[in-house]
Amino acid sequence: xxxxxxxRATEQVLAAKTRPLIQVVTFFDEPTFTATHLAFDPAxxxxxxxxxxxxxxxxxxxxxxxxxxxxxxxxxxxxxxxxWLLETHAHADHLSAAPYLQQKLGGKLAIxxxxxxxxxxxxxxxxxxxxxxxxxxxxxxxxxxxxxFAVGEIPVTTLHVPGHTPxxxxxxxxxxxxxxxxxxxPDYGTARADFPGGDARGLYRSIRRLLSLPAETRLFLCHDxxxxxxxxxxxxxxxxxxxxxxxxxxxxxxxxxxxAMRTARDKTLDLPHLIxxxxxxxxxxxxxxxxxxxxxxxxxxPLDLL
Ligand SMILES: [Fe+2]
Numbered sequence: 001x002x003x004x005x006x007x008r009a010t011e012q013v014l015a016a017k018t019r020p021l022i023q024v025v026t027f028f029d030e031p032t033f034t035a036t037h038l039a040f041d042p043a044x045x046x047x048x049x050x051x052x053x054x055x056x057x058x059x060x061x062x063x064x065x066x067x068x069x070x071x072x073x074x075x076x077x078x079x080x081x082x083x084w085l086l087e088t089h090a091h092a093d094h095l096s097a098a099p100y101l102q103q104k105l106g107g108k109l110a111i112x113x114x115x116x117x118x119x120x121x122x123x124x125x126x127x128x129x130x131x132x133x134x135x136x137x138x139x140x141x142x143x144x145x146x147x148x149f150a151v152g153e154i155p156v157t158t159l160h161v162p163g164h165t166p167x168x169x170x171x172x173x174x175x176x177x178x179x180x181x182x183x184x185x186p187d188y189g190t191a192r193a194d195f196p197g198g199d200a201r202g203l204y205r206s207i208r209r210l211l212s213l214p215a216e217t218r219l220f221l222c223h224d225x226x227x228x229x230x231x232x233x234x235x236x237x238x239x240x241x242x243x244x245x246x247x248x249x250x251x252x253x254x255x256x257x258x259x260a261m262r263t264a265r266d267k268t269l270d271l272p273h274l275i276x277x278x279x280x281x282x283x284x285x286x287x288x289x290x291x292x293x294x295x296x297x298x299x300x301x302p303l304d305l306l
């Protein structure tokens with residue numbers, strides 16, 4: 001089977017050795033265990049911010065921009081120019097800070113093309129009505145499998161990696177792949193596949209596809225939860241390490257075994273604390289709902305549905 005997108009990403013990783021590598025600075029949000037990556041081309045100082053977090057306190061309904069402001073400070077201090085705000089998927093465990101970052105730093109907001117499927121599912125679940133467009137128009141750009149763009153002068157290839165959600169994409173920037181919720185650290189395993197539209201079989205195939213990139217490909221994860229015997233957070237690994245050591249999906253684990261494991265494990269997991277606030281904001285490109293006539297914004301809480 002030919003896989004032109006994977007081929008392009010592979011060639012790109014191999015070619016990356018001939019020029020300065022994409023530089024990555026990570027900001028970790030401990031309450032949601034999310035790693036936001038700032039990736040920039042050291043030659044042009046142009047960069048992308050992948051999977052940002054807006055702080056949110058559920059009990060008080062308060063949002064805050066502490067995490068995003070830290071990134072903004074770094075970008076300004078290092079005189080970087082942000083061209084892209086990338087989302088690997090519509091997150092279910094944190095609110096995106098992309099609109100805030102865009103307002104402060106510029107750049108285009110992008111996500112996977114299949115976000116329209118996720119918008120359809122959750123538009124219905126939240127009974128959003130016709131004011132909520134389900135065509136991805138809340139984003140500046142939608143990327144499909146094999147689509148290419150650049151961060152500075154470093155080429156990027158998008159890979160569609162559905163499973164955790166139907167819309168997940170990985171951004172392969174030079175030799176570094178930002179893989180969202182697919183693989184986690186080798187000692188922790190893989191992302192869950194039981195959200196509306198999730199699919200364990202699809203996740204396995206997406207993961208095997210990522211693992212056919214060159215062994216030295218750097219992988220940057222969206223989350224880390226530590227692991228038994230490890231008391232510090234990690235968010236970077238390689239294809240080679242995942243292939244030999246991933247506890248769920250190292251080489252030799254076949255599709256049936258993975259699907260059985262993933263399905264059984266997902267049944268034991270609680271829903272993420274912030275799934276309801278997160279999803280309804282993130283399918284709108286991270287924008288909070290408009291204020292009502294008293295000037296206050298409200299989120300919806302569907303009862304007895306999930
Ligand atoms: Fe996720």
